[in-house]
Amino acid sequence: MRAFTLIELIFVILLIGVLSAVAIPKFTGMRDNAKITSELSTAASVQTAIDACHGEWVINEGAFECGAHIDPTDPAEFNATSGYPIVLGSSDTAPLDKILKNGATVKWVRNAAGHYKGPASNGGVKRQVKGKPDFDDYWVYDSAAGTFTLVETNE
Template sequence: MRKSFTLIELIFVIVIIGILASVAIPKFKGLTANSKIASELATASTIQSAIEDVHDEWVTNEGSFTWGNGRSSSELTSTGYPIKLGDCPPAFNWILKNSSVVDNKWTCQDNGGGIFTYRGPASQSNSGVAENGAGKPDSNDCWEYNATAGTFNLKENCS
């Protein structure tokens, strides 16, 4: 009766594990990049919804009301959209009830004329995702908020 494995059996098992690992490891390679992209897209969707909520409230009330984190209707454009989404930095403290979740992951810049650019986890120029060209945020892209139109859109190849 045999109580141990032979050397050939052990080598065979090691070869099988190596083959399985070589197939599985590439699947996990893009996991971090995909999570950054998903996080950024989810935050952008939340921002756009919050902007639309403020505008809907402006249309409904036709006057004085508070929105976001205690902001008054005087901080809206003539078309009913927020003049800006936050103090820059922090990025979204005007529009999101709990902006601290994204504060350290998003940067912003006031470009003047009601145009602001934002960069999230995937679009940071120093720690973002490599160029993907698939309409998803990467380190060459940014988000642009236009206060006049109330749009928060991904802008490809930001300078």
């Protein structure tokens, strides 16, 4: 019966150490990337829903449906001058449920200043990448222009 020598075992342990030193940093950023991608995807869906409401307003001069639960005849919910929704959600803990069909299930919050934060910007991602949401960034909605944009604070 032939056994491994000490040199062979050390070589295998060294090889495993080198491989793990290369692989572990690749996997640590995956959670942050998933949160950033989720937030950017939801923000794109919000902007698409806002644009769809505006498109319906332009095409139909009368009654039409807007978002998931926005009443376009209610001046508190819909801006009849600009053709954009005024509110995107019913509360600070459900800030997107009026504009998105599954808006009540997304992990977003809205604070008293009207800033929206998703999985990455709500304390989820600590590293700062230009153009991507992180722990100190937030989204703002302008109901006059119909824009949902990321504000990067870069603290």
